[in-house]
Amino acid sequence: MIRIALITLSLSSVSAATLAQGNSSLVQAGMELISAYTLNDAQVASVAKQAVQQMDAKYPVAAANDPYTLRLNRIVARHQKVGNLPINYKVYKTADVNAFATADGSVRVFKGLMDLMTDNEVLAVIGHEIGHVANRDSRDAMKAALKRSAIRNVGASQSGVIGQLSRSQLAGMTDYIVGASFSRKQETEADDYSYAFLKRNGYSVMPLASSFEKLAQQGGSGGPAFLSTHPDSKARAQRIRDRARSEGIAR
Numbered sequence: 539m540i541r542i543a544l545i546t547l548s549l550s551s552v553s554a555a556t557l558a559q560g561n562s563s564l565v566q567a568g569m570e571l572i573s574a575y576t577l578n579d580a581q582v583a584s585v586a587k588q589a590v591q592q593m594d595a596k597y598p599v600a601a602a603n604d605p606y607t608l609r610l611n612r613i614v615a616r617h618q619k620v621g622n623l624p625i626n627y628k629v630y631k632t633a634d635v636n637a638f639a640t641a642d643g644s645v646r647v648f649k650g651l652m653d654l655m656t657d658n659e660v661l662a663v664i665g666h667e668i669g670h671v672a673n674r675d676s677r678d679a680m681k682a683a684l685k686r687s688a689i690r691n692v693g694a695s696q697s698g699v700i701g702q703l704s705r706s707q708l709a710g711m712t713d714y715i716v717g718a719s720f721s722r723k724q725e726t727e728a729d730d731y732s733y734a735f736l737k738r739n740g741y742s743v744m745p746l747a748s749s750f751e752k753l754a755q756q757g758g759s760g761g762p763a764f765l766s767t768h769p770d771s772k773a774r775a776q777r778i779r780d781r782a783r784s785e786g787i788a789r
């Protein structure tokens with residue numbers, strides 16, 4: 539997760555009545571309640587997918603023929619799958635300098651980030667975000683969010699398929715997706731994933747460093763949220779530059 543601006547979603551204000559309604563409708567549907575602790579990967583991906591669908595309905599998604607969509611499609615043309623996981627990409631047309639990927643293979647890039655960065659920097663950031671998915675950080679964070687959420691259990695049918703969650707149940711998940719912060723170790727590993735991804739695909743790795751430097755500059759120009767979540771962007775950029783130099787690929 540990279541984040542500068544705090545993103546507020548109105549979804550998070552959930553009344554007790556709404557929560558109760560959400561629960562009872564699940565029970566009425568004959569759904570078995572299972573603990574977040576026992577959720578398998580497919581179930582976590584299902585919750586992530588539903589949360590992203592809800593976000594897609596809330597954010598201004600760039601149309602298929604929008605210049606931002608066309609640019610993003612061009613940038614990621616060669617990268618439609620990670621392992622066996624198909625990736626779907628969309629642009630949110632807000633000024634936030636942000637991007638995220640979720641356990642179901644959804645990647646969302648905000649207009650503000652695309653305005654700030656070159657094509658290869660955008661790809662480097664996407665590589666980092668996809669790294670969180672490939673490293674299972676996204677899945678683990680989603681599970682943790684489910685455990686923390688006001689609703690301790692989510693509905694699942696006897697077959698183990700997650701049912702449609704209520705709007706209120708998804709609210710906590712969407713907040714998590716835009717606001718989650720990973721550990722420093724997870725961030726470093728996601729940086730390494732992007733580095734390897736860029737190198738493997740024949741790109742320069744330097745845009746990974748410059749993307750962090752641009753983020754650091756943004757923070758300096760007045761993004762307190764950014765500073766609190768990414769105090770070490772300059773150090774991360776330097777680490778990439780040092781590694782590229784030691785490998786003789788600092789170009």
Ligand SMILES: [Zn+2]
Binds near residue numbers: 539666667670725728
């Ligand atoms: Zn990250």
